[in-house]
Amino acid sequence: MNIIYLLVREIKYFTNFQNKMYQFLLFFQPLIFLTIVYFLQQLRGDVNTDRFVVASALISMWSYVLYSSGSSLVSQRWNDTLKLIIAAPMSLFQVIISKAFSNSIIALITMVLSFIYAKFIFGFSIHIENYYLFYLSVLVLIFSLCVVGLILAIVFASFQNVFDYQNLIHTPIILICGVFIPVDQLPAVIEYIAYGIPMTWGIKAVYEAIDLNTMMYTSMIVSIFVSFIYLFLAVFIIRKMEMVLRQHGKWGAM
Amino acid sequence: MFWIHKYGFTNLSYKALYSFQSIRLFILFRIVDPVMHYFFYATLVSAMIGSDYLSFVVIGNIASYTCHTIMINFMTMFRFERRYGTLELNIASPTPTLWIIIRKAVVPLLDGMFVFAIGLLIGWVIFGVALPLNQIGNVFVLFVVTLFSILSFSLLFACLSLLFSNVNLFLNLALAIFQVFCGVNFSVTLLPSGLEFFARILPLTHSIEALRSIYGIESFAIYPLLGKELLIGFCYLIVSLLFVSVMEKAARKRGALLKSI
Amino acid sequence: MLDIVIEVKNLTRFYKLKEGNKIALDNVSFDVKQGEVFGLLGPNGAGKTTTIKILTTLLLPTAGEAKVLGLDVVTESQKIRDNINFVYGGERGVYGRLTGKEYMYYFCTLYKVKHREQQALIERLLDLVGLKDAENQIIHTYSKGMIQRLHIARSLINEPKLLFLDEPTIGLDPVGAKLLRDLVRELSNRGITIILTTHYMQEADDLCDRIAFIRDGKISTIGEPIQIKESCNHLNLYEAFMSLDQTNALQKDKMFKNLEVDELKDPFVHLKFETDSLAETEITSYLEQFGQVLKLRKREISLEDAYIYLMKDAG
Numbered sequence: 001m002n003i004i005y006l007l008v009r010e011i012k013y014f015t016n017f018q019n020k021m022y023q024f025l026l027f028f029q030p031l032i033f034l035t036i037v038y039f040l041q042q043l044r045g046d047v048n049t050d051r052f053v054v055a056s057a058l059i060s061m062w063s064y065v066l067y068s069s070g071s072s073l074v075s076q077r078w079n080d081t082l083k084l085i086i087a088a089p090m091s092l093f094q095v096i097i098s099k100a101f102s103n104s105i106i107a108l109i110t111m112v113l114s115f116i117y118a119k120f121i122f123g124f125s126i127h128i129e130n131y132y133l134f135y136l137s138v139l140v141l142i143f144s145l146c147v148v149g150l151i152l153a154i155v156f157a158s159f160q161n162v163f164d165y166q167n168l169i170h171t172p173i174i175l176i177c178g179v180f181i182p183v184d185q186l187p188a189v190i191e192y193i194a195y196g197i198p199m200t201w202g203i204k205a206v207y208e209a210i211d212l213n214t215m216m217y218t219s220m221i222v223s224i225f226v227s228f229i230y231l232f233l234a235v236f237i238i239r240k241m242e243m244v245l246r247q248h249g250k251w252g253a254m
Numbered sequence: 255m256f257w258i259h260k261y262g263f264t265n266l267s268y269k270a271l272y273s274f275q276s277i278r279l280f281i282l283f284r285i286v287d288p289v290m291h292y293f294f295y296a297t298l299v300s301a302m303i304g305s306d307y308l309s310f311v312v313i314g315n316i317a318s319y320t321c322h323t324i325m326i327n328f329m330t331m332f333r334f335e336r337r338y339g340t341l342e343l344n345i346a347s348p349t350p351t352l353w354i355i356i357r358k359a360v361v362p363l364l365d366g367m368f369v370f371a372i373g374l375l376i377g378w379v380i381f382g383v384a385l386p387l388n389q390i391g392n393v394f395v396l397f398v399v400t401l402f403s404i405l406s407f408s409l410l411f412a413c414l415s416l417l418f419s420n421v422n423l424f425l426n427l428a429l430a431i432f433q434v435f436c437g438v439n440f441s442v443t444l445l446p447s448g449l450e451f452f453a454r455i456l457p458l459t460h461s462i463e464a465l466r467s468i469y470g471i472e473s474f475a476i477y478p479l480l481g482k483e484l485l486i487g488f489c490y491l492i493v494s495l496l497f498v499s500v501m502e503k504a505a506r507k508r509g510a511l512l513k514s515i
Numbered sequence: 516m517l518d519i520v521i522e523v524k525n526l527t528r529f530y531k532l533k534e535g536n537k538i539a540l541d542n543v544s545f546d547v548k549q550g551e552v553f554g555l556l557g558p559n560g561a562g563k564t565t566t567i568k569i570l571t572t573l574l575l576p577t578a579g580e581a582k583v584l585g586l587d588v589v590t591e592s593q594k595i596r597d598n599i600n601f602v603y604g605g606e607r608g609v610y611g612r613l614t615g616k617e618y619m620y621y622f623c624t625l626y627k628v629k630h631r632e633q634q635a636l637i638e639r640l641l642d643l644v645g646l647k648d649a650e651n652q653i654i655h656t657y658s659k660g661m662i663q664r665l666h667i668a669r670s671l672i673n674e675p676k677l678l679f680l681d682e683p684t685i686g687l688d689p690v691g692a693k694l695l696r697d698l699v700r701e702l703s704n705r706g707i708t709i710i711l712t713t714h715y716m717q718e719a720d721d722l723c724d725r726i727a728f729i730r731d732g733k734i735s736t737i738g739e740p741i742q743i744k745e746s747c748n749h750l751n752l753y754e755a756f757m758s759l760d761q762t763n764a765l766q767k768d769k770m771f772k773n774l775e776v777d778e779l780k781d782p783f784v785h786l787k788f789e790t791d792s793l794a795e796t797e798i799t800s801y802l803e804q805f806g807q808v809l810k811l812r813k814r815e816i817s818l819e820d821a822y823i824y825l826m827k828d829a830g
Contacts, residue, residue, distance in 0.1 A: 020422045020423035020426075021422060023423060024426045024427070028426070028427060029430075032433065036433070036434060036439050037302070039440045039445070040298075040302050040303060040439060041302065042440075042444055043303050043307070043440065044302070055298075164279075167283075168282055168290070171290040171291065171293070171294050172290055174294065175293055175297055180300075180301040181300070261620035266617050266620060267621075269613055269617065270610035270612055270617075271610070338609065338611070339603075339608045342573070342608075343608055343622070344625060346573065347622065347625035347626055348593070348597055348627055349625045349626075349627065506574055
């Protein structure tokens, strides 16, 4: 139960809509992307805009998770609140996962906004055959984003020099996870890498759910499976991290 | 005056305030990152309307990425300047404020020059958009004119930013507006007439059209476009000059010299 | 030869706030003579920094007049800036990634020092402030005291006739503070007029030729430290060493004003207090009811005593 309270508090207290970067990612980025899509589709009449409305949402969701979850542990270290968290009875894993989860839920805002912008500002018609299946696929995507956020939080906190390259991770992930072009059309090496990322499957599931592709259940199950593998990995690493932290009394490299 | 020597103003400004101090960072952020940026838009466009349009978008993004680099890094220098508390010391010196700002711009300009050249190279090697070699002279003229107009605009933006405590949102929005309205990914002629007018008073719009014409992707006359770009640059420069002098007076009157972070 | 380098007449400055105008300086007048070390002392928010900002031309006065080196701060700011410089306390105002020497080169360029003269000037100044050995270290590695001395070196680049030091020793360890005070004295000996603000009374007493106490935007007292202290000579300040039996009773007792009790090794204490008119024998016999008086003597008035007394009075 505790973890649920923690999650609610996390969303209530730590979601910082004052942060200008987050404002930009959540509210403006979809608008800008959709504007570009709007004018590009005028160049060719028969563009299926559904995919790009969803792409707009995915890009902003991913950006938000990258910058919020990614820096969630690092920023605790800057604020020197990390040792308070370690000292609390709640395990470090619970704390981080609740942060990652709350950030993925917040990222949903931008998905909703993308649809609203698309419908009411740009007049795109959106064809979703079965809304329940679409919601289901979005839930699967949220789970995969949450796990990715968790992994990023750990990696960034452990390797300061990786955190410096945060911006460099942003675009490649969009490109290889199949946001624009289906993963199976990518070069083989990249395709294999992409299938190792939980989000790839979540994104695939969402696209397939829009037009009721029969593969969607498989994609959802694989997405959940891959996400769980990372989750268990994360549990293990965080336990280990906690031990190291207690032994050294400070953050070192793992 | 701008020559780089060990204790020169440009070199010291770079060392004191610039984010990329190692070769590794430079390669990652000046070669890898632009490649990713070009791939992002190239993929989007290919997925949407097919690869015929690829060179149009790549050329637009090379110009736009150069502009981003200059603007972001120019603003970042001022952000650091305020964080370190050194801005007041600079302004209190007998060198006029505008002159200090212009001299500091040399660093992001050099950086922009590098990004532009690398961008053309990437366009050629990765995306097969070959520079017509007989046009190198024109590219050079275009480059100088564009740098001038972007710098003038950045000057105005830098002055404005001194009035606010957090400029990141404005900067991000400005860059996004450039990405949408300067004809980076689609021709500004697609915009409704009001917005097209807006697009045509921004820097970069005419330069991008000229650059595409140099590459033979569009067929406008190059020099009239560059003439307009130059004129726009001059207008921004004059506005920034006025703005700096007004701001200096206002700052003395109001108390806080400039809003510090 | 100018005798008076700063001339302030009825200087007033308002700040516009949401709740209405706040008076930061209220009709302040004072002069500073050439070669003086002039101290501006007062609590936070008293108007010290506002005064300095106006005199360094970074802020315009609301009313009144201020002349620096005979030049008007409102209309002749550029000429003033060429002849003054300032140092703010704290660690801000440096580029941590540069070395001390590079930092100096940077400001030499801003202060338009001729290229061929830069090197000699920088060497001379860094030597003066004792940073010659650290000139090639990056500023990130400097101590607070070193940063302050670097600031002073920077402030001397334009060979100012007048130097403003705003709490230069704040946050420095005793050794760093002493080095800095020695440096201020050295600069004063070289004929530079110095305006100093500080919270440390001992420091002001040591360094300043004249001092102004400022509070709520008004100058309450102005004079040489010795004069200020003498003006408080009517105070009967005492200190005593006692072996104390009844600590609580003494602390509650209302006989003495401003009683401070420093507990030494139990049961010994050191007392500081003020009386109106009691003679020493009367004090001793009164104190004896709380324990044994080992030593009692009238205390010399320090600048801090005068400050506390005068500021309390002004309030």
